[in-house]
Amino acid sequence: MVLDAWILGAPLKVQRREDHPYQETDLATLGRHELVLSRVRSPLGEPGCQLFLDGRAIYAPGDPAPGRPWFDLCRELGYEPSRHWDWDPALILFQQVVPALAAGWHEPPIPLDDQGVPEGVVCLATLRQAFAAAVAGLRQRNGGPVAGKVAETFEWLPLRAVVFHDEAQLPLDFEGLGGPCGRTSLWLGIHRDRAVVLGGEVLPERQGRHWLPGLPGGDGPVGPEAFLAAAGLDPVPPKGFEAAFRHALDHLCGSLEGLLDAYRRTYPVGIPWQHDAWDRLRGRTIVDVRAGQPTVLVLDDGTELALENAPQVSREPGGI
Structure with a gap:
């Protein structure tokens, strides 16, 4: 893995590899989370892989995208589309995490298309x-x-x-x-x-x-x-x-x-991916105002917005 290109703000550490006659499995930690990669057969009988995050399945052959827990993890570990361009959660998983986990696997390799992702994945x-x-x-x-x-x-x-x-x-x-x-x-x-x-x-x-x-x-x-x-x-x-x-x-x-x-539609709903001022305020309603220095507006999504209360300099017209 090229560490300079690593996107997520936590290290990936392989803890254990098992090579059974019919199923290879890797166990790793990503920060405080646990990842498991297992070799499986696709519905068409072709070699593929299945991924689990903290005991929950997040990808199986034929899925168009990883499951919501992977998107939540990427957001938790600092991924932002406008800052980490050229990457999205699916590419991070299939072009960074999976190759690192499957580095010790034997033939046949996991089949990928010309974009480096499994067939059927939209990314x-x-x-x-x-x-x-x-x-x-x-x-x-x-x-x-x-x-x-x-x-x-x-x-x-x-x-x-x-x-x-x-x-x-x-x-x-x-x-x-x-x-x-x-x-x-x-x-x-x-x-x-x-x-x-x-x-x-x-x-x-x-x-x-x-x-x-x-x-x-x-x-x-x-x-x-x-x-x-x-x-x-x-x-x-x-x-x-x-x-x-x-x-x-x-x-x-x-x-x-x-x-x-x-x-x-591959992106789960309810995950805030963009955080500029326009997107934070657009369509929101003020539900509370806390007076102070500075005054704080509380929006309906829980966002708090501080107002600048700097005094304005008044200029009186003068002259001789």
Whole structure:
């Protein structure tokens, strides 16, 4: 394991390995939690693995994602999508934890797809692959040099993180199925300190999400010049670039709509993944006020917000 790339804020320690004729098992601790990895057969008879966290099953062959206890553990140990981009709980489990646990296993190895995860798992790597395919499709569509410039821009801005800003239960439709998730951010860029964001929000009057380009921290919307600069290209757009950019943005984001909803449903509800000021206050109600220095507002979710009570300097008009 490459320790420099380790995401979770606790060490993984292998305690015991057992090599039975038909089932290999590893026992490890992750901080104060216990992990067990066992070799099993998939429903199709292929080699696979089963994972247990603190005695509860969190993954078996055919599951689209790990179980909720693993997401809770990742949140507990410091994982945040916008800070640890290129990672999500499924990738941490299958690209970091499982290889470390199965390092001493014999053949046959655990079968993984070209994204390094078991078949059928929906994760950030799935979204990145779909976004890259949509960007490649921009090159294949009919267009001139301006459209080619737009395609080049997105080729230098790969999808790095997907952040869901909604914490509540997904709304249900008349058939009892979850509707589209709320506000979503797609983080693009080569370097995290030069990232740009595509922010999508479900609007009642629109089919699908309404996407706007922006910057991390909720700043936006911004023009396509910010995307050119983030891609390391000339930030002065050629004539007609903005219209072609908007058209390409609708194509790229629209191609991800269904997959984004499927990915969101792998995330358990009620886990707060995003903690900027906008998300903490949006849609909340003040239920109590505690006077003091500073005054504290208590919101309906238990969040406490301190108000700055610094005195304002008054200036009287003066003169001779």
